[in-house]
Amino acid sequence: MAAKTRRYSARDVTILVIGLGVAIIVNVGLIWGPTLASIGLSGTDWNGIKPMEWVGGRNYGDLVNDYPPFWSAIRNNVLWLGFLGLVATPFGLFCAVLLDRRLRLSRVYQSALYTPVVLSLAVVGFIAQLVYSSDYGVLNAVTGLTVDWLGDRSINIWVVMVAAAWRHVGYVMIIYLAGLKAVDPALKEAAAIDGANEAQAFFRVVFPTLRPVNVIVLVITVIEALRAFDIVYAINKGRNGLELLSVLVTENIVGEASRIGFGSAIAVILLVITLGFIVTYLSQLFREER
Amino acid sequence: MTLIAPTATPPVQDRREPVRRRARPLRILLHAFLGLVALGWVLPLALALYASLRPYEETSRLGYFSLPEHLTLDYYGQAWSQADLPRYYLNTLIIVIPGVLITLFMASFTAFAIARLRIPGRKALLITFTAGNLLPPQVLITPLYTLYTLVPLPSWLSDSQSLYDSYLGLILVHVAFQFGFCVFVMSNFMRTIPEEITEAALVDGAGVWRRYWQLTLPLCRPVLAALATLEFTFMYNDFLWALVLMSSGDKLPVTSALNNLRGQFFTDYNLLAAGSMLVALPTLIVFQMLHKQFVAGLTLGATKG
Numbered sequence: 001m002a003a004k005t006r007r008y009s010a011r012d013v014t015i016l017v018i019g020l021g022v023a024i025i026v027n028v029g030l031i032w033g034p035t036l037a038s039i040g041l042s043g044t045d046w047n048g049i050k051p052m053e054w055v056g057g058r059n060y061g062d063l064v065n066d067y068p069p070f071w072s073a074i075r076n077n078v079l080w081l082g083f084l085g086l087v088a089t090p091f092g093l094f095c096a097v098l099l100d101r102r103l104r105l106s107r108v109y110q111s112a113l114y115t116p117v118v119l120s121l122a123v124v125g126f127i128a129q130l131v132y133s134s135d136y137g138v139l140n141a142v143t144g145l146t147v148d149w150l151g152d153r154s155i156n157i158w159v160v161m162v163a164a165a166w167r168h169v170g171y172v173m174i175i176y177l178a179g180l181k182a183v184d185p186a187l188k189e190a191a192a193i194d195g196a197n198e199a200q201a202f203f204r205v206v207f208p209t210l211r212p213v214n215v216i217v218l219v220i221t222v223i224e225a226l227r228a229f230d231i232v233y234a235i236n237k238g239r240n241g242l243e244l245l246s247v248l249v250t251e252n253i254v255g256e257a258s259r260i261g262f263g264s265a266i267a268v269i270l271l272v273i274t275l276g277f278i279v280t281y282l283s284q285l286f287r288e289e290r
Numbered sequence: 291m292t293l294i295a296p297t298a299t300p301p302v303q304d305r306r307e308p309v310r311r312r313a314r315p316l317r318i319l320l321h322a323f324l325g326l327v328a329l330g331w332v333l334p335l336a337l338a339l340y341a342s343l344r345p346y347e348e349t350s351r352l353g354y355f356s357l358p359e360h361l362t363l364d365y366y367g368q369a370w371s372q373a374d375l376p377r378y379y380l381n382t383l384i385i386v387i388p389g390v391l392i393t394l395f396m397a398s399f400t401a402f403a404i405a406r407l408r409i410p411g412r413k414a415l416l417i418t419f420t421a422g423n424l425l426p427p428q429v430l431i432t433p434l435y436t437l438y439t440l441v442p443l444p445s446w447l448s449d450s451q452s453l454y455d456s457y458l459g460l461i462l463v464h465v466a467f468q469f470g471f472c473v474f475v476m477s478n479f480m481r482t483i484p485e486e487i488t489e490a491a492l493v494d495g496a497g498v499w500r501r502y503w504q505l506t507l508p509l510c511r512p513v514l515a516a517l518a519t520l521e522f523t524f525m526y527n528d529f530l531w532a533l534v535l536m537s538s539g540d541k542l543p544v545t546s547a548l549n550n551l552r553g554q555f556f557t558d559y560n561l562l563a564a565g566s567m568l569v570a571l572p573t574l575i576v577f578q579m580l581h582k583q584f585v586a587g588l589t590l591g592a593t594k595g
Contacts, residue, residue, distance in 0.1 A: 015499050
């Protein structure tokens with residue numbers, strides 16, 4: 001390394017130290033520092049005002065045993081992940097495969113599918129209310145039902161997931177479409193000559209070559225499912241059947257009761273789940289690069 | 291184009307091989323399917339637009355799914371003036387423009403150092419930055435909120451005299467959070483620029499800054515454009531940071547201010563629809579105008595992964 005660094009003048013070194021230093025300080029100060037602080041705070045009973053006291057694992061115990069919203073949030077996050085992963089993502093892939101052939105109007109279909117991607121999830125939440133509202137909503141008007149789609153806690157999570165999927169499908173579709181464009185057409189031709197039908201050619205030849213794209217889509221799906229927040233918050237602040245881990249964390253600081261220690265314990269659980277996926281993803285990403 | 295069209299009529303097609311003819315109904319089916327899906331995808335947006343043009347009295351009597359008796363732009367005027375939307379748009383610009391510029395500047399320099407200079411620990415840096423971008427904001431929001439309330443700012447920078455409830459605070463958090471993604475994308479891009487370009491400059495005795503600012507950055511224009519488009523949309527659409535890190539209603543960015551259009555006990559959904567349309571409009575315009583950059587930005591991280 002010494003031989004290399006000698007190529008830099010004192011001025012170069014100063015610029016590098018300042019440039020990278022600022023980047024590192026911002027990143028550590030606002031991202032990783034607070035993340036680690038969440039872990040520390042989760043072991044305290046701090047409420048933001050009185051001196052904090054170490055309570056060990058008590059917050060986690062309370063969370064699991066005496067806090068029913070926690071379990072409905074876990075259930076909803078798992079449902080959300082399942083719905084995006086098993087319904088929205090495959091549907092996005094399906095649309096990408098259909099759009100990958102030279103179709104007239106392909107651009108129009110593509111635009112329609114990914115218009116929701118540019119919308120804020122908060123706006124998606126507001127639009128969802130127009131569709132699902134029990135009194136005047138379109139869904140009830142068209143079907144003739146009188147279901148309280150957003151108010152009934154046994155069904156509201158499902159219709160909200162449909163709204164989230166509305167946006168997710170377009171996102172997945174763009175990424176797969178880019179991936180499919182990069183696939184060597186000779187591969188498909190070779191498969192066709194060997195007598196494979198379209199489905200076989202796709203599943204046996206094209207899909208395996210999309211592996212890096214699959215990994216990215218998987219990560220996006222997981223992250224989106226864990227980050228889900230805006231849409232339920234815009235609808236009813238994430239209550240009454242729409243609890244999510246992210247909402248519970250936020251509730252503990254913007255809500256009336258500021259239970260920082262307790263909120264941090266939920267954040268740490270979210271962190272542990274996320275880190276599992278991030279580590280898997282990054283190790284894969286940087287291994288392939290070598 | 292018109293010259294080719296007649297081949298579609300059956301009599302001329304008789305001599306074609308059967309494979310082609312079997313493909314036709316499939317194509318129609320494909321178009322029908324995609325057309326339906328596309329229609330279904332635009333429908334909610336069209337519906338919001340339609341609702342925003344009708345008086346509340348009318349839709350509450352007839353429901354949203356009915357023919358219009360009156361169409362009016364009143365709700366847009368109401369959202370614009372009563373809800374004070376211009377002020378919130380301005381707030382958004384105050385936050386988003388510096389946010390995008392600082393993010394791109396810092397990220398491009400970092401990416402340059404990581405991809406083009408053999409600085410020690412570059413891989414660890416890249417992993418740390420990328421991973422930071424993937425965290426859900428909630429895992430760090432509680433300590434961040436506390437930190438923001440504790441950091442004092444002079445009153446000319448923030449009338450709350452702390453990082454909490456200040457424009458600067460929101461800009462900083464956007465920069466910190468989006469930085470990782472931009473570094474990742476740009477370092478991948480810079481690695482594809484031939485080494486010879488900077489090698490030659492190195493022989494000429496060009497310093498680090500000149501190699502970054504004058505030699506590398508101009509070559510990164512496409513990726514900068516794509517990221518700028520994408521980051522604008524990301525920051526514009528943010529809802530959470532402003533919700534948690536801002537307390538004065540008059541400093542909220544427009545996406546979060548939309549929540550104010552909801553009444554405590556009664557919500558006029560048509561007004562909300564008009565507000566939603568107005569909030570969605572800038573991103574829809576950016577998307578239509580910079581379509582290519584937007585899609586490129588979303589897929590940049592993906593194709594080289």
